[in-house]
Amino acid sequence: MGLSTQVVLKEVFLTSGRSRKIQLENGREIVLRHVAPRKLVLAGRPAGVALTALWYLGKKGVSTETIHQIRRRLSSEEFEVLKKEAHLMPAWMRERLLDPREGGGGGR
Known part of the structure; x- marks a missing residue:
């Protein structure tokens, strides 16, 4: 990514x-x-690669730019797939992914 x-x-x-x-x-x-x-949960999909990257980078490593970069690299469909699995993510990850200011574009 x-x-x-x-x-x-x-x-x-x-x-x-x-x-x-x-x-x-x-x-x-x-x-x-x-x-x-x-x-x-998203293994085998581009959204799964993004999810693995978020887990790897961790709470301190995921910034606004990280979310913007993931959004640019994924198709809009794959980004939506990633957002739909936000309920399985820890709160910090879910909040950063879904925060409209972070490039996540709102909730489900």
Whole structure:
């Protein structure tokens, strides 16, 4: 989503199963990290990538510009899908996403 300047060194996959590391024959490692089901609700969709980014950045890392950037990167349909799942988000995330001044454009 272009929200971070960090370079990914190791891919981490979120799962509803147990956390574990899988060593491949070529020496690469796959990391599976258990997360709560509410973090996987939009898996496989662009809105899910945005939701994962919001969780990753956390309360202190999500700003007005973050919400504007997500809104610009998602289609209007995907942004609406993200907003419809706001009830599963913590209050700080929901408020920033749905605050019209933040670019969220109101509630459901």
